[in-house]
Amino acid sequence: MINLNLKDFLKYISRFKWLLIIVPIVFAVITYFMAKTLPKTYTSTSLISTGLANRFQQSALGNGGQMDYFQLSQQFGNILERMRSKRSINTLSYKLILHDLENPSEAFKEPSKLVTELSDEDKQLAITEYNNRLAAGQLISTADNGNRIKLFDMLTAAGYDEKSILNNLSISRSGESDFIQVVYSSPNSNLSAYVVNTFSSDFISYYNGLSIAGQRKSLAILDTILQGKQSEMERKSADARRTLEGEAAKSAGQANSQRQSEMAYSRYSEAEAQRLQYIRQISSIKGNLAEVNAKLSGKGGYVNQSQSRENIDIVNIDAQLKIANQRYINNNFRAQDRQTVDSLQRIKDRLIERSANNVGSNSAAIRQDLIAERLKLEGDLASAQSALATVEDQLRSLPKPSGVSAATTSIAPEGVLRDAENASTEYEQAQNQYTQTELAAKTSANLTLAEPGLPGPPEKSKTILFVGFSGISSFLLCLMTLFLTFALNKNIEDKARLERVTKQKVLGCLNNISEEDKDLRNIWKDDNNVKNYTAYKDLLRSLRFEINQNLSEQNNVLGITSMKDGDGKTFLAGSLSYAFAMMGKNVLLICEKDGNILDLVTNTSEGQSTKQQKFESFLVKKQIQVEDRITILNRNTSNNNSLLELRDTKSLIAGFEVLKNTFDIVIIDIHSGEDLHNVKEWLMFCDRSIAVYEAGSKFSEQGTPFINYLSTQPGFLGWVLNKVKIA
Known part of the structure; x- marks a missing residue:
């Protein structure tokens, strides 16, 4: 069970207040003397100007847009990572170790044991190896430790290895400015200035050279691609231009032919339309003529059929007239044929007139109208047929059109124009890419050393800061230790916690004597x-x-038990007996046979003896000798018999009734929770009961059944926390 009660915790730490005061003071004093012996620290700072922000801002203004802060931050990040790379740090390591080896009198640090053990020849060989690696830009590792010259270990021993340098080197962007800040701290002011200046200068040379070489290479490649695209575009454009010129000349000749074809087509279409019109007219006339002839023949009762001879003659003349008209048309309207047609027409008219005179007035009138109508239709038919023949002769003389239209004008092949357009698009894309790369080259970082690092005074002593941190951290450590001890402590120290653990009432506390x-x-x-x-x-x-x-008088038997042996229940039983006796009450104390308790609670003076009475004997005789105020019955614990094994239940009840009627209060010192079966038997004859718990003892889960049993007893009054330590 974890105790997290704040009030209890405050009481707990109050017992260790001197510990919380003394420990931080001791640690602070120790830290003070240790900090006084620390070497002084010298810091040097250099500033590298990049010009990135200004270039990005100018580029954004030129494009009419906003500055790309993400890309700007990305470029700064790339530069910072390159500065922290192994290559940059290794270059600085080589220069530092070479400075100390080549200039022993001006060395930044005392030579290590590995250096002092080298002979002059080996030392010169080491200098040569470092110079070669510096010129080649090679990285160093443990694999470079030779048999005699341990190149890597020499760097590590001098504190010039990558890890040691990065521990004291700080590289960061200065706020939101264009500058990169390089800071180095060491016990030597000249070393700090040398590191920041050498490191900054070397990196500027390396980065600018790398950047320019990369830009030139990219621009050269793009320029070659651009020239190739330009040549291809010019070639395909020339092909397209020649094709268009040839097609234009061809189109001009076709245009003249087209106009002539259109005129011929128009004349032919007009004649064809006239022909169709005459054909429709002839067809209509023939239909009307057939109907008139039918009427003249007597169908439908239009005319008298008695003049059949005249009619036959008229029909014959009609046939001859038809032949004559056809001959007239076929002979291209010859005058002689026309005379024949007119002569036959006059003969037909006389026959019709004579036939009309031979019929009645009504029939004659109808017939006369039909004959007149037929004559008119025959004349119209002949005229229409003649015109149709003329139109057909005209159509035969005109050339038949071949279906040429205005849409036949030829154009340049689409493939040539499409190739020229694609070549132009590719050239524009290459040109845009070249322009963007050129712009990126202009806006790329061009690093310069804006402010070199200089040797300066040592930094302010941090002794006070170290002392304060030591005192506070030791205080918090003690506090945390006490909290963990308190939270994990299962010892019950006070009344409140006993109530939380048992979930039962605590009647009171008794201090430890x-x-x-x-x-x-x-x-x-x-x-x-x-x-x-x-x-x-x-x-x-x-x-x-x-x-x-x-x-009360009826409930005056009090049983006292405890969680375990040694909690002080026997002494409490004697103390309560004495306390009730001080109130003038006759008290019976039933307890284990213990002479010490007898001496503590009786008024027997020195040299006197008190008769000891046994509880087992009382159960047999039902007799007891009452003392002055406190009477004691000793229980014999030498045998292992339980209470119910001494006498039967009725005898026990009768015996306790005698005791209840004889004494004002009966106090029984019964067993502890470790003998739960005996506790249960004794509590059967107790009207009221209490339990004792020793303060400071650890609560065990094994006592849970005992606590649960007590909670089921109606006469259980609560707990007494015994042996409490008071301040």
Whole structure:
């Protein structure tokens, strides 16, 4: 069970207040003397100007847009990572170790044991190896340790290896500016200045050279691509131009032919339309003529059929007239043929007139109208047929059109134009890419050393800061240790925690009496001379009051048990007996056979003896000798018999009735929770009961069944926290 009660924790740490005061002071003093012996620190700073922000801003203004802060931050990040790379740090390492080896009198640090053990020849060989690696830009590792010259270990021993340098080197962008800040701290001011200046200068040369070489290479490649695209575009454009010129000339000749074809087509279309019109007209006339002839032949009762001879003649003349008209048309309207047609027409008219005179007035009138209409239709038919023949002759003389239209004008092949357009698009894309790369080259970082690092005074001492940090951290460490000890501590120290653990009422507390004299007579006779005696009497009186409130004449048997042996229940039983006796009550104390308890609670003077009475004998005889105020019955614990094995239940009940009627209060010192079966038997004959718990003892889960059993007892009053330590 973890205790997280704040109030209890504050009480707990108050017991260790001197620890919380002394430990931080001790640590602060130790830290002060250790900090005084630390070497002084010298810091040097250099500034590298990049010009990135200005170039990005100018580029954004030229494009009418906003500056790309993400790309700007990305470029700064790339530069910073390159500065922290192994190649950059290794270059600085080589120069530092070479400075110390080549200039021993001006060395930044004392030579290590590896250097002092080298001969002059080996030292010169080491200088040569470092110079070669520096010129070649090679990285160094543990694999470079030779048999005699350990190149990597020499760097590490001097503190010039990558890890040691990065521990003291700080590289960062200075706020939102164009500058990169390089800071180095060391015990030597000249070393700090040398590191920041050498490192900054070397990196500027390396980065600018790398950047320019990369830009030139990219631009050269793009320029070659651009020229190739330009040549291809010019070639395909020339092909397209020649094709268009040839097609234009061809189109001009076709245009003239097209106009002639259109005129011929127009004339032919017009004649064809006239022909179709005449054909429709002839067809209509023939239909009307057929209907008139049908009427003249007597169909439908239009004319008299008696003149059949005249009609036959007229029909014959019609046939001849038809032949004559056809001959007239076929002979291209010859005058002689026309005369024949007119002569036959006059003969036909006379026959019709004579036939009309031979019929009645009504029939004659109808017939006359039909004959007149037929004559008109025959004349129209002949005229239409003649015109149709003329139009057909005209159509035969015109050339038949071949279907040429305005849409036949030829154009340049689409493939040539499409190739020229694609070549132009590719050239534009290559040109845009070249322009963008050129712009990126102009806006790329061109690093310069804006401010070199200079040797300066040592930094302010951080002794006070170290001392304060040491004191605070040690205080927090002690506090955390106490908290963990308190939270994980299962010892029950106070009344509140006992109530939380048992979930039962706590009647009171009794302090621990550390004095050797624990005679109750002396405790009660003390006149506030001994602090523990006074506190014990006050706490016992308070407990006596709580118990007395729950006792009566019928319920005056009080059982006292405890969580485990040694909690002090026997001494509490004697103390309560004495306390109730002080109230003038006759008290019976049933306890284990213990002469010490007998001496503590009786008024027997020195040299006198008190008759000891046994509880087992009382159960047999039902007789007891009452003392002055306190009577004691000793229980024999030598045998292992339980209470119910001494006598039967009726005898036990009868015996306890005698005791209840004889004494005002009966106090029984029964077993602890470790003998739970005996506790259960004794509590059967107790009207009220209390349990004792020793303060400071650890709570065990094995005591849970005992606590649960007590909670089921209706006469259980609560717990008494015993042996409490008071300040």
